[in-house]
Every structure is written in C-alpha cells, then in structure tokens.
Amino acid sequence: MKNSFRERLNYKAERFLSKGGSSIFKSLLIIFIVVFIVLVGLRLLLIHIFPSLNYTGNVFRDIWVTFLEMTDPGNMNQDNEAPTYLKVLTVLSGLTGVILLSMLIGFITTALDTMLYDFRKGRGKVIENNHTIILGWNERVVDVIRELILANESESKASVVILSGEDKETMDNLITKRLPDMMTTEVITTQGDYANINELKRINLEQARSVIILANCSESATIDKKVASDVQSVKSILAITACQNGTNELPIIAEIFTKEKRDIISFFEDDNIIAIDSWNIMGKLLIQTSLTSGLDTVYKEILSFDGCEVYFYEDHWNNVLFSDLSYYLKDGIPLGIYSDEDGLVLRPPKETVVKDGDSVVILAEDDSTIAYENKQYYFPNKDKRIIDKRLEQEKKRILILGWHKVAEVFIEEATDYLLEDSDFDIMFNGPTDELKDTITEISSEFSDFNIKLHDANPLDLKSVEAMNPGSYNTIVILSQSMEEQSADKIDSDTLIILLLLRKVVSEDDGLHIITQVLNSENQEIITQTNVDDFIISNKLITMILAQLSEESLMKTFYDDIFSEDGSEIYVKPVSLYFDTFPQNIKFADAIFCAQQRDEICLGIRKGAQCKSLEDNFGIVLNPDKNMDIEFNENDFLIVLSEDEL
Numbered sequence: 001m002k003n004s005f006r007e008r009l010n011y012k013a014e015r016f017l018s019k020g021g022s023s024i025f026k027s028l029l030i031i032f033i034v035v036f037i038v039l040v041g042l043r044l045l046l047i048h049i050f051p052s053l054n055y056t057g058n059v060f061r062d063i064w065v066t067f068l069e070m071t072d073p074g075n076m077n078q079d080n081e082a083p084t085y086l087k088v089l090t091v092l093s094g095l096t097g098v099i100l101l102s103m104l105i106g107f108i109t110t111a112l113d114t115m116l117y118d119f120r121k122g123r124g125k126v127i128e129n130n131h132t133i134i135l136g137w138n139e140r141v142v143d144v145i146r147e148l149i150l151a152n153e154s155e156s157k158a159s160v161v162i163l164s165g166e167d168k169e170t171m172d173n174l175i176t177k178r179l180p181d182m183m184t185t186e187v188i189t190t191q192g193d194y195a196n197i198n199e200l201k202r203i204n205l206e207q208a209r210s211v212i213i214l215a216n217c218s219e220s221a222t223i224d225k226k227v228a229s230d231v232q233s234v235k236s237i238l239a240i241t242a243c244q245n246g247t248n249e250l251p252i253i254a255e256i257f258t259k260e261k262r263d264i265i266s267f268f269e270d271d272n273i274i275a276i277d278s279w280n281i282m283g284k285l286l287i288q289t290s291l292t293s294g295l296d297t298v299y300k301e302i303l304s305f306d307g308c309e310v311y312f313y314e315d316h317w318n319n320v321l322f323s324d325l326s327y328y329l330k331d332g333i334p335l336g337i338y339s340d341e342d343g344l345v346l347r348p349p350k351e352t353v354v355k356d357g358d359s360v361v362i363l364a365e366d367d368s369t370i371a372y373e374n375k376q377y378y379f380p381n382k383d384k385r386i387i388d389k390r391l392e393q394e395k396k397r398i399l400i401l402g403w404h405k406v407a408e409v410f411i412e413e414a415t416d417y418l419l420e421d422s423d424f425d426i427m428f429n430g431p432t433d434e435l436k437d438t439i440t441e442i443s444s445e446f447s448d449f450n451i452k453l454h455d456a457n458p459l460d461l462k463s464v465e466a467m468n469p470g471s472y473n474t475i476v477i478l479s480q481s482m483e484e485q486s487a488d489k490i491d492s493d494t495l496i497i498l499l500l501l502r503k504v505v506s507e508d509d510g511l512h513i514i515t516q517v518l519n520s521e522n523q524e525i526i527t528q529t530n531v532d533d534f535i536i537s538n539k540l541i542t543m544i545l546a547q548l549s550e551e552s553l554m555k556t557f558y559d560d561i562f563s564e565d566g567s568e569i570y571v572k573p574v575s576l577y578f579d580t581f582p583q584n585i586k587f588a589d590a591i592f593c594a595q596q597r598d599e600i601c602l603g604i605r606k607g608a609q610c611k612s613l614e615d616n617f618g619i620v621l622n623p624d625k626n627m628d629i630e631f632n633e634n635d636f637l638i639v640l641s642e643d644e645l
Helices: 005-017 021-049 059-071 073-079 084-121 141-151 168-178 197-202 223-243 259-266 278-291 295-303 322-328 405-417 433-445 461-466 487-504 520-527 537-550 554-561 587-595
Strands: 132-135 158-164 185-191 210-213 252-255 273-276 309-314 333-339 343-346 359-364 397-401 423-428 450-455 474-477 512-517 533-536 568-573 583-586 600-605 619-621 628-631 636-641
Touching: 021 059, 021 084, 059 084, 132 141, 141 158, 141 168, 141 185, 141 537, 168 185, 197 223, 210 223, 210 537, 223 252, 223 259, 252 537, 259 273, 273 537, 278 295, 278 405, 278 474, 278 512, 278 537, 278 568, 295 537, 295 568, 295 619, 309 554, 322 333, 322 587, 333 600, 343 554, 397 405, 405 423, 405 433, 433 450, 461 487, 474 487, 487 512, 537 554, 583 587, 587 600, 587 636
Parallel strands: 132 158, 132 210, 158 185, 210 252, 252 273, 397 423, 397 474, 423 450, 474 512, 512 533
Antiparallel strands: 309 359, 333 343, 333 359, 568 636, 583 628, 600 619, 600 636
C-alpha cells in the first residue's frame, strides 16, 4: 500500500526531530525565519497593492519593524500610526512571535536544565590519564579511596575516577564527609552503567593505571544478589577488554563471591585479571589471628599504604647471600625472592644466593628508601645464641558467637592448624533450618573435630554465662542474623556481646577474643572493651584491593602468607628465644636470632603496650636495625615462619 505524502512528511519530520536537541532547535529557527519572511512578504505585498498603506516610505524600516514585533510584542507600538489593514499584520506578527519565541525559549530552558542535570550526574567525558578507576559502589568504597590517597601521597597530582549506578550527588556528599583531606588526589565521580563500553570509553579507560571492580552488595546479601553482582562484574571485565581491542593491558581487581564466576574469569588466562574471594581471605585471617594475638594489627600495617609496606624490588645484587641481605639495607627486611623461573619463594634457605634479575620481596617504609649499595651497614652479634624452645601444640576449644558464611572458611582452615578432637561450639539465637543443615554438613566433613550448634542468644547475659566462655581458648564474634544487615547494626551487636563477655570473663582466664568489625570508624569504640584482636573486615579487604591495583604481583604474596602450606606471619613470645630477662640487644641481633630458627624477624611487640591504641598495640615493624631493645618476658617477636610453634 502506497503511503500518502502527508504520512511520508510526518515520518521524515519524526526521524529528523528524534535526532536530539540540535534538530529541534534547527526546526524552530527555520520555522521562525519562514514565518518572518512570509509576514514581511505580506506586508510589502499589501503596500504594493495599496500604496496608501505605505505611511513610512521605507522598505527596510518595514522589514525591521516586523522583526521587532515578532521578537518582542511590546514593539507593536511601532505601528501606532499605521493604517487599519496594516495593524492586522502587526497583531499577527506579535502573536506569531510570542508563540515561536516561547517555544524556542522553552526549548533552550529545557536544554540548559538537561545540560546542568548531566553536569550534576557527571555525564561529561573524563579526560584524566594514569588514573585509578573504581567501578561500582558499596560500603567499602570510602576505605578503598582512603588507601589510594595514601598510595598517591608521594605524587604531585593523582586522580581516582568512580563510575557507578549510584547518584553522583550521593557519592560526592559521602566522600566529602568521610574524606575531608584528599591530599594530592582528586576524586571524580560519574553515574553510568559500568558494564557499558561507551561509558568506559567516556571515563578514558584506555589511559587508566588500573581498575577496581567493587561488588554491588555485601557479604551478608542473598545468593541471588551475589550472583547478580558477579554477573555484572564479569560483564564489566568483558567490556574493559573490548575497550582495549580485545587485549587487556590493565590490572583488573574484582570482588567475586561465587566460585563459578571466579572459574569463568580464570578462562581469560590473564594474570592482570585478579578475582578476590573476600570470604576466603577473611576466614584465613580469622584463623591465623586466633592462633597468635596481635596479628590483626600487623596485617593492617603491612596491607596498608600507611606505614611499612611490601615491595617487589629489583637491583644488581652481586650474588649476596639472602641471609645477609638485611644487613646491607638501611631500610627494609627481605622476606623472599621472586623470579620468572621459580615464582615467589618466601623465607628461602639462608645460603640462597640472590642473583641479578631477581626481585626481592622487601618490607620497607617506602620503595624510595630501599637502596642496595653492596655495602654492609649492620653487624649483628653472631655469638648470640638462642635456646630454641618450641610451643607445644594442644587441643583448642573455640566458641563462635553468631554466624557468617566466612565461618565455614574459618572452620575449614582451622582443621589444618589444630589438633584433632578440638572443639568448635557455635552459639546462635533461633538457628534456621539452613544453618542447621550447614553445621550438620560441616560436622560430617570434619568428623575428627567436635562441631556443635547451640540454640542460645549471645546477646543475653544468662545465655552467655551458661556457655562458660572462660573455658574456651578463643571466642570469635560474627553476625547475629542470617539476613542481610547494615555494617553498623552488626557492629552494634558485636559491641554488646563484648560488653557481656567483659562482665563474665576474667582477664586471668587468658581468653583470646576476636571480633569481626565491618565499619572502620568503630575501631576506637571496640578498643574500649579490652578485646585482644579485631579484624576490620571491610578495611582489610579494601587494603588488599588497593595494593593489588598498584602491584598485581602482590597476589602471589597474599596466596602464600594466607595459606597453611606456605610461610605465615606469627607473633611469638621472646621466651621461645631467650631464657634470661631483661634481654638487651639491637634489632639486627633479633634478626640474627630469628634466623637460627629459620625465621625472618619483621618487628617487635611490647607486651606492656598490648592494649594501647596510641602505641599501635605495642607493635613496631621494621625498626632501625641499630635500635636498642630491652626485651622482657612478656614481649614478642613478629616473625615470618613455617608454623606457630
């Protein structure tokens, strides 16, 4: 069926106007010009037909008056002396001008509103380069930015670009409130779909330094939300790769909840793409912290850009022995060697020769302070010998108050460290059928351990007293609900439980209490309860995300120290090394003493300051090797070792 001329005209007009604001503006402008020409033509035609109407005697004035009347009806008084017929055209010019100019002004106002809205939403192109990109938004984002600010402190100008579906004003307000001092880093927020190729190009992804992909839900969210978050993250990785013509050159660090999606990411076979399993990391941190008090603070300092950090440092080593390398560095403690052939080897044999081309893993104040000059600066007392006493491994009793999926990883990891027949008692108020089935399944899998679920309320004093918490070696406090809750609600419950334990348990019981704190701003409140260790979950994960974005090789380091099979960090009593106190030595001597047990000494912990936040809980990492230290019987060495014994 053939379309009519009117239908074709309407269709073409619709297609033209659908192209956007510029086509609408052009249309209104053309209509105004056409109507202006028609009205001028009618005026001149009437004057030509009826010469008596030509009261001005000037054609150009008639054209100018018509324009003035169309652009401002107030100019209709220009024709006060005009004949009646000409006044009809005057009124027509004024009315037509009012209509067309109103439409044009309305369009301009709408266009300006849209432009300002886009500015507020951050819809413009980002022209930063060498910037860190954060895709997504969750409760960890502020801590991630804080770590990146510290990492960029030595740079004159740095930038972080955040692309998420969150409202820009909401993002800006929270960042400004929580991070008033940005130092040398500028944070740019923009709203959009971070799995969209055009949106990624808009934030200049090709010129970025690295990309961090945050999950869009918390660990306590439902499995459906977690799967949806993982799908979005995988789509984002595909979009990032597509933006680089199919070959990824950027370090991409992504939070991925489910094993299935992590397996999909492994199919990329790209070492630059790292999927972080926060549950697994937290579970391993919990069990290692439960074995040695103070480890939480050690990890916070090592994983943060504020304080001592771990660097992969390459130099001309001149075949120096690894065991002597510490004494050749004014700042830094070597932890291991990385090479393309052997990968990462932490705590290598003392006679290992460091070759040119090897990267040495060094704990140091800053990479700029590391310098190898083939000159020995420190000379330890090699006549100093230790007693080499070992701790005796024994069965442990662990009480878990509350539940979280991370507890499954905690129990699984604990079975690799603890003796068989150790006890795990889980105290939960009104356990669901899902939790009961989970505990039954775990009990069956680890039948050599005593794993029991107790239906009792950890927020009730009598229930806590009935569990006799003083009879346990370690208490772990987790979320009190299986439902998704805010970080502040979980931390509030944790604080109440800590206060109850403080009333029930005596300090003489030697009980080791570990809490999982989600909001880092609650740190000072938690320390008032005399808790031994608290793991600020979100902050530790964000530290790892930030460090991996700066150095992807750190993944090999984390895999080793968080694994039971590798070398781990422990805080060991000095009574394992010395039998007389006080013991006055230099830190270089402490390094040599630890080497006698095939350990690497990272620092010290003063027992008298274990409860003092101002003194960093007594922990000093990487002190000056000539520093004089007086060890008492309740002090500790922080070491990289094979086990906690």
